[in-house]
Amino acid sequence: MTQTDPRMAELRDIVAEVLELESEELTETGDFVADYEADSLRAIEILARIDKKFKIEIPQSELPQLNNLKAVYDAVVRHSAGGA
Amino acid sequence: MNRVVVTGLGPVSSIGIGVSAFTDGLRTGRSGISPISSFDASGFPHRNAGEVPDFQPERLLRRIDAARWGRSSQFAAAAARLALTDSGLDPAAVEADRVGAVVGTTSGESVVVEAVTAQQVEGGFDQMDPDLLGQITAGRLAHAVNTELELTGESLTLATACSASNYAIGYAYDMLATGEADVMFAGGADSVCRWAHAGFYRLGALTADACSPFDRDRSGILTGEGGAILMLENLDQARDRGARIYAEVLGYGLNCDANHPVAPDRTSIAECMRMAHRNASIKPEDVDYISAHGTGTPANDSVEAHAILDVFGDRVPPVSSIKSMIGHTMGAASGFGAIAGTLAIAHGFLPPTINWSNPDPALDRLDPVPNTARTAAVRVVQNNGFAFGGNNAIVLIGAVE
Amino acid sequence: MTGVVVTGWSAVGPAGVGRAALADRLAGAQVAVPTTDGRTVLAEPAPATPVEVTTLVDEPLPTLTGHARVDFDVRAHLGRKGTSFYDRATALAVVACGDALRDAQADVNDTNRARLGVVLGTSLGSFRSTSGYTRDTLVQEKPYQVNPVLFPNTVMNCAAGQAAIRYGLRGVNATVATGPLAFLDALRYGSNAITCGYVDAMLVGAVEEFSPHRAWVTSLTGRPGQQVPTGEAATVFLLARTVRPDWTGPYPEAEILALTTAYGPGGGAAADRALTGCVRRAVRRAGVDPIEITAVLTGETEPDDTDEYVPACAALGHQPTRLRVSRLFGRCDAATGGLALATFLAAAPAEAAPTLTLLTARSPDGGTAAAIVRGWFGAGASGR
Numbered sequence: 001m002t003q004t005d006p007r008m009a010e011l012r013d014i015v016a017e018v019l020e021l022e023s024e025e026l027t028e029t030g031d032f033v034a035d036y037e038a039d040s041l042r043a044i045e046i047l048a049r050i051d052k053k054f055k056i057e058i059p060q061s062e063l064p065q066l067n068n069l070k071a072v073y074d075a076v077v078r079h080s081a082g083g084a
Numbered sequence: 085m086n087r088v089v090v091t092g093l094g095p096v097s098s099i100g101i102g103v104s105a106f107t108d109g110l111r112t113g114r115s116g117i118s119p120i121s122s123f124d125a126s127g128f129p130h131r132n133a134g135e136v137p138d139f140q141p142e143r144l145l146r147r148i149d150a151a152r153w154g155r156s157s158q159f160a161a162a163a164a165r166l167a168l169t170d171s172g173l174d175p176a177a178v179e180a181d182r183v184g185a186v187v188g189t190t191s192g193e194s195v196v197v198e199a200v201t202a203q204q205v206e207g208g209f210d211q212m213d214p215d216l217l218g219q220i221t222a223g224r225l226a227h228a229v230n231t232e233l234e235l236t237g238e239s240l241t242l243a244t245a246c247s248a249s250n251y252a253i254g255y256a257y258d259m260l261a262t263g264e265a266d267v268m269f270a271g272g273a274d275s276v277c278r279w280a281h282a283g284f285y286r287l288g289a290l291t292a293d294a295c296s297p298f299d300r301d302r303s304g305i306l307t308g309e310g311g312a313i314l315m316l317e318n319l320d321q322a323r324d325r326g327a328r329i330y331a332e333v334l335g336y337g338l339n340c341d342a343n344h345p346v347a348p349d350r351t352s353i354a355e356c357m358r359m360a361h362r363n364a365s366i367k368p369e370d371v372d373y374i375s376a377h378g379t380g381t382p383a384n385d386s387v388e389a390h391a392i393l394d395v396f397g398d399r400v401p402p403v404s405s406i407k408s409m410i411g412h413t414m415g416a417a418s419g420f421g422a423i424a425g426t427l428a429i430a431h432g433f434l435p436p437t438i439n440w441s442n443p444d445p446a447l448d449r450l451d452p453v454p455n456t457a458r459t460a461a462v463r464v465v466q467n468n469g470f471a472f473g474g475n476n477a478i479v480l481i482g483a484v485e
Numbered sequence: 486m487t488g489v490v491v492t493g494w495s496a497v498g499p500a501g502v503g504r505a506a507l508a509d510r511l512a513g514a515q516v517a518v519p520t521t522d523g524r525t526v527l528a529e530p531a532p533a534t535p536v537e538v539t540t541l542v543d544e545p546l547p548t549l550t551g552h553a554r555v556d557f558d559v560r561a562h563l564g565r566k567g568t569s570f571y572d573r574a575t576a577l578a579v580v581a582c583g584d585a586l587r588d589a590q591a592d593v594n595d596t597n598r599a600r601l602g603v604v605l606g607t608s609l610g611s612f613r614s615t616s617g618y619t620r621d622t623l624v625q626e627k628p629y630q631v632n633p634v635l636f637p638n639t640v641m642n643c644a645a646g647q648a649a650i651r652y653g654l655r656g657v658n659a660t661v662a663t664g665p666l667a668f669l670d671a672l673r674y675g676s677n678a679i680t681c682g683y684v685d686a687m688l689v690g691a692v693e694e695f696s697p698h699r700a701w702v703t704s705l706t707g708r709p710g711q712q713v714p715t716g717e718a719a720t721v722f723l724l725a726r727t728v729r730p731d732w733t734g735p736y737p738e739a740e741i742l743a744l745t746t747a748y749g750p751g752g753g754a755a756a757d758r759a760l761t762g763c764v765r766r767a768v769r770r771a772g773v774d775p776i777e778i779t780a781v782l783t784g785e786t787e788p789d790d791t792d793e794y795v796p797a798c799a800a801l802g803h804q805p806t807r808l809r810v811s812r813l814f815g816r817c818d819a820a821t822g823g824l825a826l827a828t829f830l831a832a833a834p835a836e837a838a839p840t841l842t843l844l845t846a847r848s849p850d851g852g853t854a855a856a857i858v859r860g861w862f863g864a865g866a867s868g869r
Binding site (some may be wrong): 222252279282363 | 667670683
Binding site for chain 1 (some may be wrong): 286287289344346347
């Protein structure tokens, strides 16, 4: 469950920092581009930080789908399933 | 206002050093791309670039000691030396303080920055070589040209990234048009470096083997390097000395997207084209050929092509990108574009976009001059240059009427 | 005559943000001196004591002090959004651009933003940003593990581009990278863009950040025994035509009378001649009597350096007061010339009579430049 998985809080901090937000400003379904003025550079940097923190490589080809925090969390879960 | 003409060309490129080799490269659609040798690229998934491995500065430079100048300065000075030789100008026949240089660049002496950074990583900051630190400033690119050619006029380096050569040509045009100078060497220089290779790779903007602008499956740039300098002078002087006149600089336009540090802006680019046309007193239908910025990234080529369609309507001239041949030479890119455009006018041909296989259905009204150079009467060329920072610069070059 | 005036400006650096902070600092350093006949003249200050800068950086430094604004916080001026990935040079410059527009009382809106541009001077952009990026390619597990958001910082036009984004400035946007000459070259570039009609006004400035990288350059390349503290600053001036649109600001406070440049290949005596020629041409173009030039603000840094003052005096035929801003602000490279103009404008009390000054600059390879400025039309801090 997302509520209890500590990775959710860590992801929230990562995404908030890259998008220049306070963590509490970032909702799970807020759209990165429409609501938080994200761009492709920032999206790539979010993936890079996830790679560094969790050792999970999410391909850049998935970027178009990763448009909110929940989608990023789901991708982390999906890509860690095989290796965990 | 004086009219300003191009009377000397100095390309130092991966498809040829000197005007005849470069012209031949354009006409035959040569690729200058090769495996990277200037730095250890083994850790990168993509390992090709448009380096100039044949560049031997000591064979081209007469005055400056290559050992005291960084690679980009060497490119600038060598290109200027070639342009002077090509022009047939006797330097003694002009007042040296009315002759200057304006050199555009993206990364300046990047190779020197990387050398001292390697020293810093290995041994700490205090291990940086003071002699190399003395070579680190970007202003030396123009200073190298003045020193090599003993010019005592202007010596300006413009660091407006990947459109910098067009800025330089534009500023030189102003200096000549207003009578501030009699001869100007203008263009740009840059060197292949790790940090740009890494940055573009990280952005997902670097392709593996071949840059294919305007192709449906284009997948990014290849970094490149070199020096591209044009010798410009006022028309009356050129005629008086019986110079071979390649073409005329008709004017230029500059604006800024003021929107995003990296992403190009269609409306702003279209406005820059209109501004350049106004300043050059031409209409869109006068343009016979567009030397595109054409980096080969999906985003640039799409935005650039749509801006062109916005401005040119149903009469779109052929649009090709020489970056398909020489890669993205950064601050030198629009200088090479200007040289190619000048040669297109002088010799009546369109440089091709090589590596082109599939039309992009989204750009179906665009003729990218695929793969093979084409004979054509070219009277007016539009040379596009766009850059990080939203620095758009477009130069118009025309046959001398 | 260039026909270009300054309608407002800002300096961001060791003294703080804005003209009032700089004026306070200069008053303390006694840069402006009243004469017995009621005029104000400039005087060379005693070298200022640098401050401890260790809190600014994690890396080792050659010395623990410098002329930096240690408590500078870009968020305090511009907020968090859009600023977290600025490098220091960009942050200093963008804050200075905004403050200069405010100081000029410029009214920038959608009807004029395409007619307002920016040109900033630098030596090589942020050396810390480019070197740090390269460093990452060398020390990270994989060489491409670099931060994409920081990539634009490695390009020298970053500060000018970000200033345009922050304030919506869509006119000519340029960066000149000629180190010690950069501010005077930016003035020439900006004046040309205005007089050629490409824009109505230009923010013209120069910036240099304090960083361990620059501190080590100062330390490793300075003359032995003549170490000058490393400084930082961004200075920005709003330039417009003498006859100008209202939106560019109501008060001209200085007029740029002449801007000249020349190159002396190889430096040394050739550059001496180039600078003397520059000053001579500047005097001629300005149409002034050289005796009226009562101060020369030079970019000379090291204590026994007279490489600018001597060639300038040779052209002027007399020896005006010399003022080296490096004595107050350390080695500021590209920012030096802008600090000189800011110092000239901020030094005088509001009621001071107009006066002429000469600014000079010189690069090690032989580049030289000069400017003649008439200033003090009610310029002092209290005037705003």
